[in-house]
Amino acid sequence: MLELDNVTKSFNGQIIFQDINLEIQPNTILSIVGPSGIGKTTLLRTILGLEKIDSGKFLLNGKSFNPQNHQQNNIGVVFQDYRLFPNLSVLENIILAPVQVQKNSRTKAIEAADKLLTSLGLVDKKDLYPYQLSGGQKQRVAIARALILQPKILCYDEPTSALDADSKWQVADLLEQFRTLKMTQLVVTHDLEFAQKISDKIFKLERPT
């Protein structure tokens, strides 16, 4: 279980959120919702260790941890703009971290990537480059790139913002399928309808008083 205990963050003296308390149960889908500019992405970035918090703490399975020093393989992320490496093929995007960072064999990584690409309906795209893919396909590559590291928690930043309605509900179906993977999913979204459809729990981020 991931817990946020009185987490506060400000930028240049302006408080973005204050004393956030949140429990994220294992193998569930939690959405963080709220209007534009409220701090949803910033909250996600603190959990990922990409932003330092002012005060409060994070606990993973009851143990305090600093996301900035944490071995980040436990927590994966699919960014809003996907952040695929433009100079690498779909396959190379997916196997880069397992081979370069985790030092797995290239053969094993390709095997795992092939499986993921098949389940995501992308196997015929594996030799293409990101610019040759649609937005929804790029997103699924970014999801495969995160999933190959078998994260305990997978975070998505605004997973529907660049998609049309059909693709949006396909993403909802994917998240539903991933429930079998024994993984917690954390979704930042301004789309309340999407959040209501996919989530076990919704956390509303509100302006600090």
Ligand SMILES: Nc1ncnc2c1ncn2[C@@H]1O[C@H](COP(=O)(O)OP(=O)(O)OP(=O)(O)O)[C@@H](O)[C@H]1O
């Ligand atoms: N690095 C930064 N330095 C200063 N201010 C920042 C920084 N990053 C974000 N902010 C401010 O923090 C506030 C929250 O931004 P954030 O991107 O987290 O909102 P959001 O709820 O995700 O919005 P959106 O739904 O539009 O993406 C905004 O006022 C933004 O300008």
